[in-house]
Amino acid sequence: xxxxxxxxxxxxxxxxVDHGGIGQGIALELARQGAAVVCHYPYSxxxxxxxxxxIQAAGGTAAAVQGDFTQSADVCAxxxxxxxxxxxxxxxxxxxxxxxxxxxxxxxxxxxxxxxFAINVRSQIFCAQRALAxxxxxxxxxxxxxxxxxxxxxxxxxxxxxxxxxxxxxxTRHLAVELAPQKVRVNAIAPGLIEVPRYFxxxxxxxxxxxxATVPWGRLGAPSDIAHVAxxxxxxxxxxxxxxxxxxxxxxxxxxxxxxxxxxxDWSSGx
Numbered sequence: 139x140x141x142x143x144x145x146x147x148x149x150x151x152x153x154x155v156d157h158g159g160i161g162q163g164i165a166l167e168l169a170r171q172g173a174a175v176v177c178h179y180p181y182s183x184x185x186x187x188x189x190x191x192x193i194q195a196a197g198g199t200a201a202a203v204q205g206d207f208t209q210s211a212d213v214c215a216x217x218x219x220x221x222x223x224x225x226x227x228x229x230x231x232x233x234x235x236x237x238x239x240x241x242x243x244x245x246x247x248x249x250x251x252x253x254x255f256a257i258n259v260r261s262q263i264f265c266a267q268r269a270l271a272x273x274x275x276x277x278x279x280x281x282x283x284x285x286x287x288x289x290x291x292x293x294x295x296x297x298x299x300x301x302x303x304x305x306x307x308x309x310t311r312h313l314a315v316e317l318a319p320q321k322v323r324v325n326a327i328a329p330g331l332i333e334v335p336r337y338f339x340x341x342x343x344x345x346x347x348x349x350x351a352t353v354p355w356g357r358l359g360a361p362s363d364i365a366h367v368a369x370x371x372x373x374x375x376x377x378x379x380x381x382x383x384x385x386x387x388x389x390x391x392x393x394x395x396x397x398x399x400x401x402x403x404d405w406s407s408g409x
Contacts, residue, residue, distance in 0.1 A: 144373050146172035149228050149276075151221040153178040153265060154235030155202075157185035158335045160284070161234040163361025164368045165189045165200070171369050173230065174199035176221035180206050180235065199225070207235055207261040208253055214264035218272070228272035229279035230372045233262040236284055236302075240295040251298055258302035262309065270322065278321030280372050283310050284364075285328040285383050290391040303328075307383045314381030323380040325371050330387025332359040355388030 150168050155161035155177040162177075162185045169175045175193060177186035179202060186202040193200035201224040205217040222228040237257045241250055266281050273279030286303040288296055307326055314324040331349050338344050350357055367386050370376055385391055 143172045144375070145230075145369065148173035148230050148372060149222075149225040150174065150230035150232060150372065151176045151178060151218060151228055151265075151269070152232040152234055153207075153217070153261065155179050155186040155189055156334075157182075157188060158361070159185060160329065160332060160334060160361045160364050161185070161232075162189050163365040164232055164234060166192060167362065167365035167369045168230070168232075168372060169193040169196075169198040169200060171373070173372065174225050176200070176224050177202045178217050178221070178235065179204055180208075201225075208256045211260060211264040214261050215268040218265055218268035222269075222272045227276055228269055229276040231265060231269040231273075231279070231281045232368055232372075233265055233281065233283045233306075235261050238299055240299065242295050243297060246298055254298050254302050255305075258299070259305045259309070262306060266313065266324075270317070270320070273322050274320055279323070280376070281313065281317075281322060281324045282368050282371050283324070283326040285310070285326040287328055287330045287385065287387050287391050289328060289383070290385070310383060311381050318380060323371075323376065325376075325380060326383040327364055327367050327371070328383050328385045328387065328391075329364050330359055330385070330390040332361060332364065334361060353388040353390055354393050357388065359386065359388060 145168055150173045152161050152165045155165055165175050165177050166189055177189050179186040183202055190200040190202050203217055203220040205213045207213055235257060237254055262283050283306050285306045288300040289303045289307045310324050310326040317324060331353060346358055363386055367384055
């Protein structure tokens with residue numbers, strides 16, 4: 139499936155591959171650039187199966203593996219082992235699996251807290267732990283974690299979700315330092331407003347222009363915007379890049395929100 143061979147020889151596991159989502163976009167882009175890819179899914183295999191079919195139809199190597207990360211850390215090891223078995227090793231891990239649930243502080247429960255941390259943080263730690271042995275056998279590798287713009291600024295009702303993504307950013311920095319002697323690079327991507335069905339489908343009377351007006355670049359992001367950065371971080375071109383959280387958000391976190399009240403700027407207008 140490769141339009142180029144930048145990722146030839148890369149063996150990648152992408153977790154959380156949903157239909158039309160960021161994970162599916164990343165899996166397809168890695169394969170397009172020559173990587174062999176295993177797509178993990180937690181429940182429905184719709185997105186993973188579609189990605190695998192598309193990759194295989196184009197002559198690439200791909201497989202799907204199921205695992206519910208809310209169950210235990212052992213599931214993470216099982217998913218990584220299955221991926222490594224399918225590919226004959228593993229040198230790229232994309233920790234994309236994540237859950238966005240919002241609740242005001244008064245409504246947060248231990249179950250809500252534990253579920254978000256299990257998927258958004260625990261899975262990243264224990265998938266990376268298991269993948270490390272594979273990467274050491276291969277002489278190194280790349281771990282790519284998915285963080286969020288919520289690590290940078292606050293929004294009501296996102297406190298637990300933001301806490302998980304803040305943990306991801308901290309985890310990324312620390313593992314980058316710890317694993318550098320083993321030639322394993324660790325970076326994170328922090329997406330901004332990315333238009334994916336899973337997120338926007340639940341918004342009543344969804345109007346993309348309302349969200350576009352909040353983004354300095356004047357549009358919402360697409361999974362491909364994240365996928366291109368992930369492919370770079372997986373490649374040898376990023377050999378000197380580690381410990382970074384890269385914001386892919388059209389300038390969202392760079393903008394001081396009170397500025398809109400001062401100049402009346404509608405970022406989607408292009409004026």
